[in-house]
Amino acid sequence: MPHGKLGSDTASADPADRIRELRDLIRHHDLRYYVLDSPEISDTEYDKLFRQLEEIEASHPDLVTPDSPTQRVGGKPLDKFGQITHAIPMLSLSNVFDEHELREFDERVRKGLPDIDLVSYTVEPKIDGVAVGLVYENGLLGSASTRGDGYTGEDVSLNIRTIKAIPLRLEQEGLLGSVSLLDVRGEIYMTRADFDELNRFRDEEGLASFANPRNAAAGSLRQLDPRETARRPLKFFAHGLGRVEGASADTHWEVLQALRALGLPVALDQCARCRGIEEVLSHYALLHQRRESLPYEIDGAVVKVDSLAAQVRLGVKTRSPRWAAAFKFEPLQARTRILHIEVGVGRTGTLTPVAVMEPVAVGGVTVSRATLHNQDEIDRKDIRERDTVVIQRAGDVIPEVVRVIEELRPADSRPYLLPDMCPVCGSHAVRPEGQAARRCVNASCPARLKETIRHFASRGAMDIEGLGTKLVEQMVDKDLVDNPADLYTLDLDTLARLERMAKKSASNLIEALEQSKRPPVDRFLFSLGIPLVGEHVAGLLMGAFHDIQTLAGRTFDDLVKIHGVGPEVAQSVVDFFGEPRNMDMVRRLLAAGVSPIPLERSAPPAESPMSGKTVVFTGTISMSRADAKKLVESAGGKVTGSVSRSTDYVVAGEDPGSKFDKARQLGVTVLSEDEFRVLVGI
Numbered sequence: 001m002p003h004g005k006l007g008s009d010t011a012s013a014d015p016a017d018r019i020r021e022l023r024d025l026i027r028h029h030d031l032r033y034y035v036l037d038s039p040e041i042s043d044t045e046y047d048k049l050f051r052q053l054e055e056i057e058a059s060h061p062d063l064v065t066p067d068s069p070t071q072r073v074g075g076k077p078l079d080k081f082g083q084i085t086h087a088i089p090m091l092s093l094s095n096v097f098d099e100h101e102l103r104e105f106d107e108r109v110r111k112g113l114p115d116i117d118l119v120s121y122t123v124e125p126k127i128d129g130v131a132v133g134l135v136y137e138n139g140l141l142g143s144a145s146t147r148g149d150g151y152t153g154e155d156v157s158l159n160i161r162t163i164k165a166i167p168l169r170l171e172q173e174g175l176l177g178s179v180s181l182l183d184v185r186g187e188i189y190m191t192r193a194d195f196d197e198l199n200r201f202r203d204e205e206g207l208a209s210f211a212n213p214r215n216a217a218a219g220s221l222r223q224l225d226p227r228e229t230a231r232r233p234l235k236f237f238a239h240g241l242g243r244v245e246g247a248s249a250d251t252h253w254e255v256l257q258a259l260r261a262l263g264l265p266v267a268l269d270q271c272a273r274c275r276g277i278e279e280v281l282s283h284y285a286l287l288h289q290r291r292e293s294l295p296y297e298i299d300g301a302v303v304k305v306d307s308l309a310a311q312v313r314l315g316v317k318t319r320s321p322r323w324a325a326a327f328k329f330e331p332l333q334a335r336t337r338i339l340h341i342e343v344g345v346g347r348t349g350t351l352t353p354v355a356v357m358e359p360v361a362v363g364g365v366t367v368s369r370a371t372l373h374n375q376d377e378i379d380r381k382d383i384r385e386r387d388t389v390v391i392q393r394a395g396d397v398i399p400e401v402v403r404v405i406e407e408l409r410p411a412d413s414r415p416y417l418l419p420d421m422c423p424v425c426g427s428h429a430v431r432p433e434g435q436a437a438r439r440c441v442n443a444s445c446p447a448r449l450k451e452t453i454r455h456f457a458s459r460g461a462m463d464i465e466g467l468g469t470k471l472v473e474q475m476v477d478k479d480l481v482d483n484p485a486d487l488y489t490l491d492l493d494t495l496a497r498l499e500r501m502a503k504k505s506a507s508n509l510i511e512a513l514e515q516s517k518r519p520p521v522d523r524f525l526f527s528l529g530i531p532l533v534g535e536h537v538a539g540l541l542m543g544a545f546h547d548i549q550t551l552a553g554r555t556f557d558d559l560v561k562i563h564g565v566g567p568e569v570a571q572s573v574v575d576f577f578g579e580p581r582n583m584d585m586v587r588r589l590l591a592a593g594v595s596p597i598p599l600e601r602s603a604p605p606a607e608s609p610m611s612g613k614t615v616v617f618t619g620t621i622s623m624s625r626a627d628a629k630k631l632v633e634s635a636g637g638k639v640t641g642s643v644s645r646s647t648d649y650v651v652a653g654e655d656p657g658s659k660f661d662k663a664r665q666l667g668v669t670v671l672s673e674d675e676f677r678v679l680v681g682i
């Protein structure tokens, strides 16, 4: 194999010889760059060789062959892709999600191979890309297709040819000898850096950006015009074989080495041959640890039985082989960049910082916003605008920033501070001593009002159909509503004059407002937007007091007696109803015809084994004394501090004191915490 720079003194004079030399050189440098990851010449030098080849071929068109590096981009744009049937189906992998499931996979494998003492596996990174099959005939790239349904895929041959990491001609010195037919299976992907650059470029051009490298790779591969695919920075890793003629191997590990020797890129640096499942687990841990620092995205490890004979013995299920498994990483983290930090103002005036990010897929959902909670949280993680961050999504909640990747922080970045003015009304935003939240001091800040009304109308609250965010914004901006009670004073003409409203939608809204007037009382309480009173607490409160007026008249001490109501909630309720404007709003709502339906009372605790009983606690139990007291009381009993003959139960926790001894002396029933829980029904 020739290599190094080609001085004019070593160049052949004969055009056919010179063409062959140049092609060999270019192929050699492609291999160094794309497969071995160690280029020997600069891009400029490479381009020079390429141009020389183009020039000579241009003056000798008869010498042009399809495997020449100049022949990657060709053909006309297609109307649609043709179909290719895979000679051997392109299977999928069954997933395991934790160590336990992986061990179960290993057990199934060992059961299928009872004569093998220690099963060897290859462990590879699971490349987050697009699966393709490349067919080489007598060493030349023929067709290429996507996986499709596993049996038939799309013919993307022209596009695949444009990917420089994929050789048009195999290095025949490969370990497999001279292969007459080779169906290579692998993954088309895009590096994170190339993805970022592509998106930056698309942004400048006013084109929609891709959500993640995988989507970018898939979209780029499925271009009908190969010239477009040629412009996209696609890469390839081979990870297996379909049909093969003229070669054989004993192990998958050997196959991977052979693929590399044939000139195909293989992620060998990240692969390991493991003896037994313990070694598999440690390589998985290593890949997991390296995940963030790899230049491309991986979403797990692929574990394959190494012996090809053993693979055949284990066989395949319908869609996936029994000899392989994908051990997926928890899919809920992703890396992206914070574009800027936006500050919203909530119902209670709290300034809430939200990171607006480059869109990224996290566990199958594209996200572009993450909550930053408050200044303390920002300080703790040192989150700044333009930082590259790892974000995480748990369930359906808005994602959070897990951490900042500090090495990627711009040099001129500054710590982020929440503004001391409300971004909506310009009033002071203050952070009281000892509190995490910074709040707008203006009680009638339009942002707060909008949130209050939006919450009032929302589904779990008054459920006013058709009263969406845009409409609420208009109503507040046009001074039509000053608090939720004003909604019920709006008339048809006023509503019909709002943007995007017509007579019909206005009358629908009036109808929805009418319909909303009979809410269950706990939903009505929830709709008032009292800080800390969510749906659950609203249910507890209204379970204890039938109507809002009764609740409004209760003291702090009355409220904390309710099981599940802590001092902060109690104080918040007392504060809310202590504010004349809030009471006025409640009165106006009721006057407008809102008539909440009382909750059905739960059965009186007469049947409870606690009713009428006197209980004394001693020692440590797993709940606070206040909660325990509430439990007894809501079950109809009472709690006292000392043990006497009239005490019914002594509940003894850990390290009980003298009350325990006294109970024994007097023959009072002593309960463990568990027994107590049974008696109060929790």
Ligand code: IVH
Residues within 6 Å of the ligand: 091, 092, 093, 124, 125, 126, 127, 128, 129, 130, 131, 132, 147, 186, 187, 239, 240, 302, 321, 324, 326
């Ligand atoms: S082997 C019969 N190895 O994951 C085994 N697949 O969920 C076929 N993938 O469709 C696949 N990296 O596109 C294998 N190192 C790797 C892989 C890999 C990514 C993809 C592949 C497959 C999908 C299965």
